[in-house]
Amino acid sequence: MKTQLMTEMMTSISEVMETMFFLPVEFGQTAALSRSGLDAPDIMACRLSFSGDVSGHVILAAPETLVLEMAENFMGEPQDQLTPEHLSGTLKELLNMVCGNALRSTQTKNPFALGIPEIVGLSKMPAESQFHMVDTDMAKLGMLLHTD
């Protein structure tokens, strides 16, 4: 089930990034947090819990420069007018759409329920946590899927 979920998540991130943020993506390799570049200080991360036949959470992490570009494309506002609230809201909305889209494409007996996305820090995560890397033209973002 976790493999199926991850496949749906990757398909979903591609669709959402292209439809809503006008940023095509390519899938990279899996990398440990300590070797992914996602432990840098300018990384923004967001977590969303889900429950259903399988429960768990998804973490999405991206450099602030990429989130800024995404927010500009998403909202149609110039970067110099975007606030930290716009950036965190954009990352939360990306994760919300990616998970919602992926989970409704996953065959289960009972529908999934989504939590509310929250901004988190990655500093306390184990260095060996495995992130699936996603490449955009300007930077990489990482996704971690954890099932209970």
Place this chain on the structure above:
Amino acid sequence: MLYSIMIVDDSLPMRAVIKRTLKAAGYGGSHLLEAANGEEALALMKNSWVDLVITDYNMPVMDGLAFVNAMKEQELFQDIPVVVVSTEGNQSRIDEFMNAGAAGYVTKPFTAEAIRDVIVTILGEADYEDTIDDGDDDFDF
């Protein structure tokens, strides 16, 4: 004809995207009201005429379903059409909203056309002379 449209979503960027989509769809001249959850929206609606509500489902304080149910319980609001725009797209959730009286349901990620189509079905074609041209080509129809 100008409309008064209420956008209910806890996400500030998503409210901005919906506003941008409405402008591109020809409803840019409408009076757009915003609220971060159902409770805020109900409070605003007590003092403002609203022709259409566009609401998210997953919100803190009062979610979209509780909000639609609360609207339908109040005579003043029960005839206002509601369009749900949500990441949750399973059929049982959609049925819950439609049974509660929602007029339309759009799943995220959405295209501008998807929003436009459902709104046109409810309000009719927008008067394009009312559109505010913000120079944004990405969302043009």
